[in-house]
Amino acid sequence: MLIGHKVQHNAAALRTALLGKKMVRFEAPHMDSIMPQVGRTIEEVRNLDKSIEIIWDNGIVLNTRMKISSSWDVYRNGVEWRKDAAKADVLIDVQDWVAVCFNTPEIDVYHDFDPRRHPILGKLGPDLTLVDADIEEAVDRMMEYEERDETVADVLLDQRVVRGVSNVFRCEILWACEMHPWANIGTLKRAECRELLTLAHEMLQNADASSDNLAIYGRQGKSCARCGDVVKVNHHGEANRVLYWCAGCQTTHEPLVRPNFTPLYIERDASMGDSHPAAKQFMNEIISLRDVG
Numbered sequence: 001m002l003i004g005h006k007v008q009h010n011a012a013a014l015r016t017a018l019l020g021k022k023m024v025r026f027e028a029p030h031m032d033s034i035m036p037q038v039g040r041t042i043e044e045v046r047n048l049d050k051s052i053e054i055i056w057d058n059g060i061v062l063n064t065r066m067k068i069s070s071s072w073d074v075y076r077n078g079v080e081w082r083k084d085a086a087k088a089d090v091l092i093d094v095q096d097w098v099a100v101c102f103n104t105p106e107i108d109v110y111h112d113f114d115p116r117r118h119p120i121l122g123k124l125g126p127d128l129t130l131v132d133a134d135i136e137e138a139v140d141r142m143m144e145y146e147e148r149d150e151t152v153a154d155v156l157l158d159q160r161v162v163r164g165v166s167n168v169f170r171c172e173i174l175w176a177c178e179m180h181p182w183a184n185i186g187t188l189k190r191a192e193c194r195e196l197l198t199l200a201h202e203m204l205q206n207a208d209a210s211s212d213n214l215a216i217y218g219r220q221g222k223s224c225a226r227c228g229d230v231v232k233v234n235h236h237g238e239a240n241r242v243l244y245w246c247a248g249c250q251t252t253h254e255p256l257v258r259p260n261f262t263p264l265y266i267e268r269d270a271s272m273g274d275s276h277p278a279a280k281q282f283m284n285e286i287i288s289l290r291d292v293g
């Protein structure tokens with residue numbers, strides 16, 4: 001098998017097994033850099049030219065280089081492996097599936113580049129994971145946001161406004177408030193900023209990112225629980241994070257001009273049994289999105 005085909009094939013299997021799942025175990029015996037954290041959700045699998053990238057919801061990226069003898073194998077938990085477990089370079093366990101990388105010449109882990117996540121650029125906003133977080137302070141920061149045409153989806157991840165909002169909850173909060181993710185921050189009224197942030201604070205206090213409790217995150221191609229429209233997924237913003245949303249009901253402050261799309265690597269391999277009736281529709285949508293980009 002050619003290396004390009006192998007990378008594509010392995011990445012498709014990883015998507016089916018891992019996307020939207022919470023990681024329960026991570027092992028990489030030869031790795032000495034930052035580690036992906038247990039409890040974090042796997043958000044995306046990208047296949048590049050000769051490597052595969054796995055991205056978690058806190059922006060951590062694991063890049064494994066692939067050569068002809070390398071592989072990412074996916075096993076249902078409890079099933080016997082085809083290869084020697086002692087030779088595994090990386091192991092990612094999501095409870096029902098385990099993904100194992102063998103014989104990679106190079107592993108690299110880094111934080112997805114987002115200049116605003118770096119505190120040197122300004123004072124940090126209130127941390128919404130804390131019970132006594134100062135919501136009004138965060139509202140002030142949102143109202144005074146310098147770039148008035150920045151999208152609300154991006155501002156929620158800006159550490160100078162507010163901290164602690166993971167990508168999973170960013171999607172959930174916007175859906176709950178029926179807010180268009182690309183609404184320009186300058187169009188939001190103070191009461192709307194307060195509603196978003198108060199809800200974010202409540203959600204983060206009861207944070208449980210298991211997929212059963214999520215209304216929109218990870219539900220691409222399925223019906224929106226509120227309006228029945230098909231849930232979409234896009235890349236968005238400077239950090240290029242995955243964004244799940246519903247065009248049917250998230251219409252508040254819908255902008256006239258939409259930002260550009262970038263390619264998505266989130267579809268699953270149909271041969272591995274994604275039999276959901278909406279899967280096909282989702283695939284069609286992905287193709288039309290790519291045409292736009």
Ligand SMILES: [Zn+2]
Pocket residue numbers: 224225226227228229246247248249250
């Ligand atoms: Zn909807």
